[in-house]
Amino acid sequence: MKQKSLFTLLFITQLIFANDSNVSCEKADTFFPYKAGVIAEKSSEVKAFAIYCNLALKGDYRSQNKLARYYFTGIPNELEPDKISAYVWSKLSISVIKSKKKEAFFKNMKNQLSESEILDAETLFKLIINTIPSGYRIDGQYKPLDLSDFLNQQQNQIKTGTRIKTKKSIRALNSINLP
């Protein structure tokens, strides 16, 4: 149910943000990290936009800022500039992680909007901030960790006096990433 409402909202945001352009934020099946977006920028801004868009919807604040810049300037023949969308993504990108550079960009953009545009953008921002997270750095996909392996390893420990010997030394540890 929660997932359904999220997809409905994503659909609404896509409708709002697509704005008669050839570029839209489509949900991709394949995962691309932020680095892929930076590399794609050099060859195809449309591909970079799609990668950033997917990461931005998952809460990557750097991608949200990149998206804001794309909406602000537009992509020639592909994406019309949309200052309201740029305002929303930019404000979202600095809502958790503070950055003077990103805040300066937001302020500069805000100065170019009329009062009614700011009001519209703020209404949209209130809707977005409750549905799209921010403040993450999405640079990889982490598999859930099965701690039973470690439990087995610990059970295999042989205690001899003050020294603890393991049948297999733990040299390469697993890592987990929590948002």
Place this chain on the structure above:
Amino acid sequence: MLELLNDQLIKSAKMKTCIYFVILLVVLSGCQNNNFIKNNSRAAPLDDNEGYLGMVFNSLDPLSNIEIVNSTTAKSFYIGGANKGTSLKLLNLVEGEYCLHGFDVYNLRVDFKGEGFCTYIEPGELNYFNTFIVRDPVTVAMSDFNGFVKMMANQHSNICLEYIGEKCNQ
């Protein structure tokens, strides 16, 4: 005559010692990691393609030889150690993807599976990587930006104000 020869021999021996000492200093300065920023030091301004990387370690044991690897060039950066408790590490690095590859705990080397924890460094920004909770047998990366800003404000107030802004004064 013999005294003069003896004086010259002593002088040349002293000269040799001085030269060895200078060579040793040059070698040692080459080993020093120039990317690491010391507490409250006036850091040199960043180049256009450089950014700061900030990370926090929370460990029950002292860590040493913490290794960061640039995943494009495979260049390793040994950023020293971290004391028991919470420690902040700050480096200036060229834009790119970097991975926390591993560290030493006492006489045990810990290398993470795969590339480890990776992040992309944006140029002209203070990139907060994560807070790494180092426990046996796993290391967990958690985002605690407020905690990071507090540590930055205490230890690198100039950089904090310049790149994060007013939050550093709160």
